[in-house]
Amino acid sequence: MVDLTYVPGDLEKKWYAQWTNAGLFHKKIDPKRTAYAIVIPPPNVTGILHMGHALNNTLQDVLVRRARQKNRSAAWIPGTDHAGISLQIKVEKELLKAGKSRREMGREAFLEHARAWREKNGNTILEQLKRLGVSCDWFSLKYTLDPDYARAVQIAFVKLYQQGRIYKGLRMVNWCPVSQTALSDEEVIMRPQASTLYYVRYEIVEKPGEFLTVATTRPETIPGDTAVAVHPEDERYQAYIGLHCWRPIERKEIPIVADAAVLKDFGTGALKVTPAHDIVDFEIGQRHQLEAISVIDPRGYMNATAGVLAGLERFEARKRAGIYLKQNGLLVKEEAYENNVGFSERANVPIEPRLSQQWFLKYPRVDEAKRAVSEGIIQFRPERWAKTYLYWLDNLRDWCISRQLWWGHRIPVWYRKHTDRDDPQNWHVSVDGPTDPENWEQDEDVLDTWFSSAIWPMGVFGWPDTDAMQRNGFSYFYPTTDLVTGPDIIFFWVARMIMMGLNFLGKGETLSSEEIRKTIPFRNVYFTGIVRDHLGRKMSKSLGNSPDPLDLVDKYGADGLRLGLLLMSPQGQDVLFSEERVALGKKFCTKLWNAFHFRQSHPSEGDRTSLEAIIDQIDVEQLEADDRAILWRLITTVEAFERAMEAYEFNRAAQIIYTFFWTHYCDWYIEISKTRASTTVLAVHDLILRQLLLLLHPMIPFITEELWHQHAYGQQFIGEVLLESSEELRQILKKIDFQNADALLAEVDAIHEWVVAARALKAQFGLSSTKDVPLYYQAEGEERVTLERHLDQLKALLKTQNIKLVERPLQLPMSTVGLGTIYIGLTESLDVEAEKARLTQALAQVVKLIELGEQKLHNENFLASAPEKVIQGARDLLAENFAKKTQLEETLRRLALVL
């Protein structure tokens, strides 16, 4: 028996425990079935669940649960990411509060702290995910610093090194002065900043009294200037090319060079060249053999070379440089200026271009990675992201993979002690290290976190350890089926995984399409939208505009939240979060609960453990139009649902079921079937409810599981029950003499229209919808027969005892519908004028529609080109409108007589 009220919390805890205890989500290598696999985008161990996770993981869960219903052997591999910079910053901050610094305590002690932090907090997000109901295979849980995974990362490094793809070099990199590490280009975010453009005079050495004016936003770097550059074709400066000028701070003679990289129309057309602190300047410096003088240290403070600015913090130094120039008469002017400045994504401070020794990766298999997507071997949804992906691959720059951090995978490179580290002769690159470790020192740096995530889909299945791969079903599950992630990590993660898969699994110079197909990490990538608040802002911790998903779970249930998210997430669109939708999700669950409660109020003993058993209880003789219509609608609903799911249109799929259940089943079928509680009708209910539970299960797993058992649909978990396709459903329903029921549907729709019109009449005249008012109807032939057949239902639905057939029009308020005319038997005297006005308005509307219809049907081009179905539709509509017009006119004539 069903509990009276729906309380999501308890049943969600109960079922999640039972599912996991039963090992329901374990991956199984079953050659008899087709494999289905998803690897989770591993959340950061520093993360807490936000709405983006909730959406993303709901979608994955829907996919994987549906795959199981389709008899696929499904694996959803969960895991977490060690989150290099993010966790290091977090732990450092905590230590700082306790007055400790990582440099003082040293590497090992710091790592101990970091491990302890992760031990304590790292699984929070996984526990949160469980509350959402995700059906991950927790036995396959992987962490990017697990020993086997860490080994895989190092093997990947060594292999890439051996392939000549990884090299070390002195390069200009993005330096974060707070984290004190290099960053990849992708980790730098450009932001418009209000700054000042300083116009500075550089006196010409050879022509004292003549000046070049240079515009710069960074006067603090002047001590690092080693040239001034102008465009070779800039006629203003021809006379100066080859001469020298005085560097205005830390006065020194520097050359004036010509370089095409200089823009004539920016500023004054003269550029100060600081090779050590700007990428463009560095390149100019290379072309002109200029010295790179560093004036800023790794912490962002001016070093001794900066002379008068030495020791100052970089932004303070900028102000001081401005003052210094002004005081010395070297500043022409300063103006407010907005420019774009690169910020460190994690530490949220402006990055410093800095020259340093770093490890770089030349991306492998770029061509194949492009082909994988452009040839549709990997399918992006929405497809347009392919363009973004391909554009990025066309403009690749080598990836700086070394980080000056401690938390992460240490670079497996050793240097012979007391030798030149820049000379590869003195390197040892291997996973296990040199055999004589006492003579070597390991590289201090770790790898970019994203380097380790790039091999995720392989690593979670044991790559490259052949035994582990065998055990984990690598060849069975790889390539995985679907990847669900956000478009914001298309470069960080998606593209890199594709290249790594192709590189490590593909053999030979180039890969054929068939080889690409076998080595890609996944076949489909579904990009979710980004969850935004009602003002359109990205939900983030710093803005504090993201509700805690767990609060929503408490308030609306996990099922409610999941359904709400599904309903508000159109494919490929950003999601404007609305708590109302989540509330709607819960309302749906409550309604479902109550529908079962209704069904349970009519006990029946029939066997419900299979579709066939339910159908056996249906007596074909007793099936009426309504029963057949709802069953028919079920089939068409399942078809539409299948189409939506195959297209990954989750919101549409949810909407389709929503409408079927609420509008067609509850508001109509349950209401009309209340007059007929026969075994047959109850079996129809059971059938529909059963299929509804199965269809809904991937979206709202908890309540469907609960109701499945409450209503004795079987002993198995609902998730283990195979879902009949629309085609199978169609076949099974043939047992009850079931064929196309479009005609029946039309009949039911016509009755529905009649009821709605009658209800509207009552409402229009201020009558309570439950008031027993007599109704009269006029109808001929078929229509009359149809109405007579449904008379009992009409009475029940309209809460009216009297519905009578009349042969002639009455002087009563009326309404015309497809099945004829309805009159309402008002007891009070009729306001003839008001009624006339109402009908006249209705008449005008109908006349207008008739005009439109006739126009269309008199158009020969329309008749010649439009499909028959459309033309017939127009004809039927016209006929119906003509009938309405006649009725309205007749009634109006009678009303006129009354006056």
Next chain:
RNA sequence: GGGCGGGUAGCUCAGUUGGUUAGAGCAACUGGUUUACACCCAGUAGGUCGCAGGUUCGAGUCCUGUCUCGCCCACCA
């Protein structure tokens, strides 16, 4: 500067290859609770589909232009 996406009811959004009179939820308004559900039921109102052209028998849907909001990439010092 280059690319992508959005602009449909007061709000949030659907609207499949062009085809009957453009839909839903929320909000509003009216009426309703003995018989699954007030997290409910019945009904009402609300839209020149951003704007301007074009193609077509027919355009929210296709084309061109334009305005506007948002995102991504590039980075001019």
